[in-house]
Amino acid sequence: MARAVSNKTKTINTVIAGTLGVLMFFPILWIIILSFKTEEDAVRAPLEVLFQSGWTTDNFSTVQARSDYFRHFSNSVIISLGSTLLGLVVAIPAAWSMAFVPARRTKDVLMWMLSTKMMPPVGVLVPIYLIFRDTGLLDSRVGLTVVLMLINLPIIIWMLYTYFREIPGEILEAARMDGAGLKEEILYVLTPMAVPGIASTILLNIILAWNEAFWTLNLTAANAAPLTAFIASYSSPEGLFYAKLSAASIMAIAPILIMGWFSQKQLVRGLTFGAVK
Amino acid sequence: MATKASRAAARMMISPAVILLFAWMIVPLGMTLYFSVLRYNLLTPGANPFVGWENYYWFLTDPSFSAAMVNTLVLVGGVLLITVIGGILFALLLDRPMFGQGVIRIMVIAPFFVMPTVSALVWKNMFMNPVNGIFGRIATGLGFQPVDFFGQIPLASIIIIVAWQWLPFATLILLTALQSLDQEQLEAAEMDGANWTSRFWYIMLPHLARAITVVILIQTIFLLSVFAEILVTTNGGPGTASTTVTYLVYVSSLLQYDVGIGSAGGVVAVILANIVAIFLMRMIGKNLDA
Known part of the structure; x- marks a missing residue:
C-alpha cells in the first residue's frame, strides 16, 4: 500500500x-x-x-577541421558495433545451450567465463602489444574489434544467459513436440521471445565498447583511433581551447549519453552479472 | 527433456565461446609469465637470456612500486568510500516520492556514460585549472589562494574525477536494490514505533548489504585498472605521486620498452586483482544456486 x-x-x-x-x-x-x-x-x-x-x-566545424571528428566517429561506430555483433554470434549459441540444456558443469563454465573478465588488462598488455605489432594489427580496426569483443564476451554471455533463463522451457518443449527441429526452435520460438534481452545486451555492450579507454588508447595511433583517443589528443592545450574541447567532448559523448538513458535497467543487470535485479 | 543429440548440439554451440576465451586468457597470460623471467628490452635487440626472479626483484624493490601500491590502495579505497556512502544517500533520496523523478534520476546517472578521457579532461581544464577553472575562480572570488589541483593534490584530484564517474553506478544499483524492499515491512516497523534511524539501521541497511558488497567488488575490479584518467591528467606525476600499479606497468613496458619488468609487473597486477576476484566470484556463484 x-x-x-x-x-x-x-x-x-x-x-x-x-x-x-x-x-x-x-x-x-x-x-x-x-x-x-x-x-x-x-x-x-x-x-x-x-x-x-x-x-x-x-x-563544431572547427573541431571537425582540426582533428577529423567523422573519421574517429566512424571508427568508434565500427569498433563498438562490430565487437558487439561479433560477440553476439559467439555468445547466443553458448548462452542458449547453457540456459536450456544445462549440464552438470554449466555453472563451473559460467563462473570460469566470468573469471576471465577479472583479469586486469595490464596483465596481458605486453604480449598483446607485441603480437599486434608483429602481425600488423596494431592501429587496425579489425584488431581492436576482436580485442573488445573478447573483453566483453563474458558480459554478453552472462547477460544473455540471465535473459534466456527467464524464458519458460515448457514452450520450447511444446514446440519440439509439435515437430520443430532445432533450427525452427531457435528461429521461430526462441528468437522472438529473446529479442528484448538481446536488444538490451547490444545496448549495454555498445556503451561499454564506446567508452573503453585502455585498449583503444594503447593499441591505436592514427588510422583506427576511436573517439576516446580523439579526445586524448586535446590533453596538450594549444592556446585557448576550452570551447573546442567542449565541442569535441559533446560530440564524443552525445550518442552514448542518449543510448545510456534508455539502458539504466540493463546496466544494473549486465554489470552485476544478475546479482542485483 | 534433453536428449543425447541435443546435448551434443549444446556442446558444439558452447565450444566457440569456450575456445576463444580460453585462448584469450591462456596465450597472453602464458606469454606474460614467460617474458617475466627473461631479460627482454625492446631497445636492446639480441638474445633474451633467462634471468629467473630478477625482473620481479627489480619491480618489487623499485621505490615507485611501493608508492604505486599505496596510491592504488588510496585511489580504490577513496573512490569506494565516496561512492558507497554517497550512493546510499543518493539512493535513499531518489527513492522518496517527488515530482519529475525520472528526469532527476537521469541527471544523476548521466556521468556514468561519459567516456573516461572526456571526464578527465573536462575536470582538469574547466574545473581544476587554478586560473580559468570554476573551482579556482570561486576560490579567488572568495579571497582564497586557488588550489593547484594536479600539482598539490594530484591523487585526490583523480579520486574526485573517478568518483564522479562511479557514483552514478553505485546509486543506480543501490536504488534498484532499495526498490525491491518490501514496503509493508517498513510500514509495520513504523506502526510498531520504530523511528527512521532504526528503520534504516535494522531494515534498509541489512537489505542493502548484498548490493553494497556487489558494488564494492565490481568497482574494485574496474578501479584497479583506472588508466585513462591518469594518462590525460598527471601522467602519474608529479614524480610518482599519482602512479598506480596499472600505470607503472604501462610506463615500464610501453614507455621504457622493458618487456621483462613490465611483464613481471603485469603478473603482480593479476595476482592483486585475483585476490578481489575470488570474493566476487564466490558471491555471484552463490546467487546462481538460488
Missing part, C-alpha cells in the same frame, strides 16, 4: 534531489554551454559566460 504523501513533502524532496541531480549533471551541462561560446568567452567568469556573452556554432 502506497501512502498518501502531501504535496509539501514531495516538493521538499524534489528540491533536495533536484539540487543533487543538477550538481552531478553540472559538468556535462557546462560543456554543453561552453561548446556554443567563442574561445574568448569560454574562459570568462562563469556568470559572465552565462549572462554576458553570445552564442556560436563555429566550434
